[in-house]
Amino acid sequence: MADSFNMNDLVGVEPGDMLLHGPTKRLVDAFHWHEPHTGIIASYTPKPRDVHDHFGVFRGVDQIEAFAQATIVSCGTFLECKKLNCTPLELKERFVPAFISVGAVNFHNYVAEGETFISIGNIKFYKFRQMISDGRIYKVPKGLDLTKYFSDFKASRLENYQIGDGFSLVAELFDITGRALKKDTFTTST
Numbered sequence: 001m002a003d004s005f006n007m008n009d010l011v012g013v014e015p016g017d018m019l020l021h022g023p024t025k026r027l028v029d030a031f032h033w034h035e036p037h038t039g040i041i042a043s044y045t046p047k048p049r050d051v052h053d054h055f056g057v058f059r060g061v062d063q064i065e066a067f068a069q070a071t072i073v074s075c076g077t078f079l080e081c082k083k084l085n086c087t088p089l090e091l092k093e094r095f096v097p098a099f100i101s102v103g104a105v106n107f108h109n110y111v112a113e114g115e116t117f118i119s120i121g122n123i124k125f126y127k128f129r130q131m132i133s134d135g136r137i138y139k140v141p142k143g144l145d146l147t148k149y150f151s152d153f154k155a156s157r158l159e160n161y162q163i164g165d166g167f168s169l170v171a172e173l174f175d176i177t178g179r180a181l182k183k184d185t186f187t188t189s190t
Contacts, residue, residue, distance in 0.1 A: 007078070008036075009034040009035065009036060009078075010034040010075075011032065012031070013031055015029065015042075015069075015074070018073070020089065020092045027069050028069050029042075029043050029044050029045060030043050030146070031070075032118070032146045032150040033153045034075070035155050036075070036078060037079070037126065038123060038158065039075075039120070039135070039158045040070060040071055040120075041121075041146075042070035042074065042119050042121075043117065043119075044070075045117075046058040046111060046112070046113050046115065047113070048113060051112070051113040056113050058110070058111040058113070063107075063111065063170065064105060064171075064173065066117075066119055066137075067133075067135060067173050067176060068178060070119035071131070071133040071135060072133050072176060072177065072178035075121065075123060076097065076129065076130075076131040077180075079131075080095070080129060093183070094183060095129065095181060095183060096180070096183055097179075097180055097181075098180075098181050099177075099178050100130070101175065102176055103173075105171055106171065106172045108169045109169060109170045110170070115139055116146075117137050117138060117139050117140060118137070118138050118167070119137055120135050120136050120137075120138070120163070121133045121134075121176075122134050124175075128179075129180040130177065130180075131179070133173075133177075134175065135172075135173050136172050137170040137171040138163065138168060140167060141166035149164075
């Protein structure tokens with residue numbers, strides 16, 4: 001990454017550049033649509049390690065984590081880097097992303113190993129390094145090129161989750177909240 005943060009959105013950015021924890025804990029494969037103050041669409045396909053000892057099913061708690069990484073962590077990191085004109089690595093030296101709360105989650109379906117799903121996050125609030133997002137998780141029809149599919153997606157469709165046919169609703173998430181905490185307020189290992 002460059003010395004400054006000059007991206008316009010996260011489409012095409014490697015998730016590992018935004019989500020700086022280790023790869024076995026990263027639950028985002030790609031960003032497909034992003035408007036910085038509005039929302040994001042990101043995808044993930046559960047790996048064998050994600051479903052180990054869980055009957056091949058990607059657990060609900062992991063779905064919440066994947067959604068949070070795609071929304072409040074990625075979008076919050078992006079906006080803070082823009083505001084402070086720094087890279088995510090430089091931001092990591094000062095702040096740690098933290099989950100604050102989960103409002104409500106309604107599960108309608110499940111996701112199994114190898115099934116791709118999208119997290120669609122709608123940013124409701126962002127101020128003082130804190131972000132609140134609502135959204136949904138959908139299973140993706142097999143073989144769909146998500147980046148091409150969402151290349152002309154508009155924010156007006158985000159509010160009503162107008163994503164087209166073939167997607168299967170997995171979960172509805174409300175008030176997923178996170179905040180970047182100053183590192184000097186607690187002790188962590190990096």
